[in-house]
Amino acid sequence: MSGVLPVETLADRGPLDGARVASPGHGTHPRVLFVSHTGTMSGAELVLRDAVRPWAGSTALLFEDGAFAGALRDLGLKVRLARSGAALTGLRRDASPLRALPMLGRLGGLALEVARAARACDVVYANSQKAFLLASLPARLVGRPLIWHLHDILDGAHFGRAQRLVQARLANLCAARVVVPSQAAADAFLRAGGRPSLVTVVPNGLDLDRDPRPAAALRAELGLPAGPLIGVFSRLAPWKGQDVVLEALAELPGVRCIVVGAPLFGEDAYAAHLRDRAAARGLSDRVLFLGQRGDVPALMQAVDAVVHPSVDPEPFGRTLVEAMLAGVPVIATDAGASAEILDGGAVGTLVPPRRPDRLAAALAELFDAPDAFVARTRRARERAIARYGAAEMQRALADLILRVAARA
Structure with a gap:
């Protein structure tokens, strides 16, 4: 392992005693609010699409409509489209935080929408950096634990120093757990100032059937x-x-x-x-x-x-x-x-x-x-x-959600 400090991996973690993942949302199972900033299907959205399969009946709050919204509906999630989601249009992840100043009013409206949705759930699950930045403080304000699924490398090749500092400090303040797909992503989060105790490595998983034809x-x-x-x-x-x-x-x-x-x-x-x-x-x-x-x-x-x-x-x-x-x-x-x-x-x-x-x-x-x-x-x-199977990723993420909800 190349990490600066040790972080939790799948091998370190046992299942939550007595927890079952077959039917979330019923009985003692937590109500999850999945938050994502985009309606476009890219790598992070494909991961979330597979991760939510055990959570039919939960809610997804998206900042824009698109193919991703349809995919989540097909999997049995209730999809809410944020009215203020257009505030994020054109705000690139590599832009200076000062670029957000002219749109603070609209971003505030979006944060209020997240807070209202969070009140009706037990755990907030932010699936992107924009989703995390907008959901972190509202989730803390209404007293809901937040899981951040970090799909990026927090390094100078992708983000400015101020961005990395803000994201790491927000995570330290507001996140119950930070999920990363690799040790490389974990190392970058730690170098940016994130706390090792927050991090869990869950490799992305997928299943593909191989065509037998030559x-x-x-x-x-x-x-x-x-x-x-x-x-x-x-x-x-x-x-x-x-x-x-x-x-x-x-x-x-x-x-x-x-x-x-x-x-x-x-x-x-x-x-x-x-x-x-x-x-x-x-x-x-x-x-x-x-x-x-x-x-x-x-x-x-x-x-x-x-x-x-x-x-x-x-x-x-x-x-x-x-x-x-x-x-x-x-x-x-x-x-x-x-x-x-x-x-x-x-x-x-x-x-x-x-x-x-x-x-x-x-x-x-x-x-x-x-x-x-x-x-x-x-x-x-x-x-x-x-x-790297989808079933193992689903089990690991569902177990993590259950543990976070139980601690809350």
């Missing part, structure tokens, strides 16, 4: 080209590093790439830059930009390798686990939680961030001797099934 059949069905093919799967954003993959491809004649994802949070200029860069490097016929897709598992199985090229530390890396479950080789930058997920490189290839030459060399090695990666890929799938 990759060639899947490629034909999906309309993908034959020959060496890699895939990059994440939203289009500068820190996700898709531009590094383009530079590596320039050194690998004959290798093609699918880029799956869209600019979800105002990164349209970067998306345009990627297309321009591909054209400038003569890669337009070898790079397919597929946009946001709902068939990612099939696309992953159809490629020869999945590349995860983030240039800044990742708090987790859902794409890595999806690729491991898909049974394809994984190449990832050694930043954040990637090494944890890939067992220090034992079940995947780790390369330094921002090094297209090293990425190109790793891909060349893979295509020169693909059979050498078969055993490693099999171990990767076994590891993903054993450590």
Whole structure:
């Protein structure tokens, strides 16, 4: 463990005596208010979508409408849309806290909505940083314990010093627990000033059924080209590093790439830059930009390798686990939680961030001797099934909610 100080992990925690998670909301089970700032389906929202499955009948307060609201309704949650949610539009997570000053009135109205909703519940569960910042003080004001699910790395690559300080101090003051998906995320929270006693590491979990058909059949069905093919799967954003993959491809004649994802949070200029860069490097016929897709598992199985090229530390890396479950080789930058997920490189290839030459060399090695990666890929799938299942994540989070409610 690389943490500055020890934090609670799944292995440290036993179940709450006598607690059952089968039917929350009935009898002694707590009423949970899940708070999320966005209606867009991204990594954190996919985690919450899976985490709330045992909590049908609970309430979700969203700051905006969208596909996420529909997904939560389908799972039996009562969805409330905050009337003042538009106050957060345009307030980016990497912006200075001073940017919030002109909208303090609207943010205050949103905080009051959170407080009213919190009074009707036993536990508040904030699923994002914006949700936490808006829910922390209202939850404390009405005397409800708050769990913050922190899906980010609190470091200088993503947040300013003032932001990190405010978030850590608010957590120390208002949070009953802070859930993080990796030791890397826990370490960053501690370095920002968070208390070790607050932190619980619960790895993100997901379940994917593997298509039994061979990759060639899947490629034909999906309309993908034959020959060496890699895939990059994440939203289009500068820190996700898709531009590094383009530079590596320039050194690998004959290798093609699918880029799956869209600019979800105002990164349209970067998306345009990627297309321009591909054209400038003569890669337009070898790079397919597929946009946001709902068939990612099939696309992953159809490629020869999945590349995860983030240039800044990742708090987790859902794409890595999806690729491991898909049974394809994984190449990832050694930043954040990637090494944890890939067992220090034992079940995947780790390369330094921002090094297209090293990425190109790793891909060349893979295509020169693909059979050498078969055993490693099999171990990767076994590891993903054993450590990163949705049921284990649901159990761990539900147990944590029960414990927090019992202490309150």
